Amino acid sequence: MSVLETMHGLLHLAIDNGASDVHIKSNKPAFLRLSGHLESVEMEPIPPEDVREFIEQSVPPEFFDDWSNNRQVDYSYRVEGIGRFRVNGFLQRGLPSVVMRHVSDDPPSFDKLNIDGEVLKHLCAEKDGIVILCGATGSGKSSTLAAMINHINHSYDKHIVTLEDPIEFTYTDFKSIINQREIGIDCPTFAKGMKAVLRQDPDVILVGEMRDSDTFETALQAAETGHLVFGTLHASNAQQAIQRLFEFFPEERRVALQRQIASTLRATITQKLIPALEGGGRYPVSESFIVDALARKTITEGKYEKIEAVIEANEDNGSKTFNQDLFRLVKEGKVAKDEALKNSPNPRQLEMNLKGIFLSSGGIVG
Helix, strand or coil, X not given: CCXXXXXXXXXXXXXXXCCCEEEEECCECCEEEECCEEEECCCCCECHHHHHHHHHHHCCHHHHHHHHHHCEEEEEEEECCCEEEEEEEEEECCEEEEEEEEECCCCCCCCCCCCCCHXXXXXXXXXXXXXXXXXXXXXXXXXXXXXXXXXXXXXCCCEEEEEECCCCCCCCCCCCEEEEEEECCCECCHHHHHHHHXXXXXXXXXXXXXXXXXXXXXXXXXXXXXXXXXXXXXXXXXXXXHXXXXXXXXXXXXXXXXXXXXXXXXXXXXXXXXXXXXXXXXEEEEEEEECCHHHHHHHHCCCHHHHHHHHHHCHHHCCECHHHHHHHHHHCCCCCHHHHHHHCCCHHHHXXXXXXXXXXXXXXXX
8 A cells, every 4th residue: 555545544534533633653653633632543653754755745846845944844735535634744853743634625604613603703894903813723713713704705795815824724705705825835924925915905814823023013004904804823812812912023112012902903712622521522612802992991001911800891792701601611511510620721710600609899799
């Protein structure tokens, strides 16, 4: 059996079992990520020369130098009859490894993702500003963004331009026109893609990742000139996300940027995936920081440590803390109490809430 046949068999096995990722490490059997957990495949260890051969046969020509020179590479890989995958090839201790994530050609809906989409639909209707999806790798950020772009496509006549590395979901124009640009193939970098996009008459811009000051500064300019910008950021909560935006810039610029960011930011949505109580799979749990007058004042004054309290107090505008969402999921019987406590940023508070005890500005409410 050829190397490609072996790898394609693993990808087929992953799809048949609903795995999100395939992990291949030299001299180890493959592993599948099922409902968030890694499970080994019963097979012989895969030799390093086979892993290297797979990368070199599957990587697009445009990215071959990345692999040769940088010893790591990201790209999309399609197998007819099986599906499309986001591939990362890399070396560890001098030996090649590969992680492949299945990405659907069909963008998901909010219902399919088990997300209450009302707040997200409201953000999709914004005329301008920046909306940032946050979370660790594998937290579902890309899927949630895809559902938002899909909602706009079916609801509004917009020109949407995406900058992605690599392209994950693909869209069919419905009410909107969608142009998807892949970093390294259609444009060299996020920063250069962002500068070019402003000359492409966009209404909505999706930036796969806010990676540097040039990209984010152009996003700010786009938001201030009437464009709606979506992006992702690696952050574990709203406070960390806001502080990370300022880390793109030198200290002397940060105070001046506070008002600019406060006026353009519409929301941060931070997401995790946790195991479902029944039937396998995972549920998204999220923190929503909807930027209203109080939130803008908090950002402008640089009082980032107050952001969680602002979120907790503003449930009426769609804001919610992780604990508020975890509380809901437990009460609805969707996730186990133990899983909720394990994933809570403040398990003691959540434990009290689940017992019917809540803290308010006036004291304890039972």
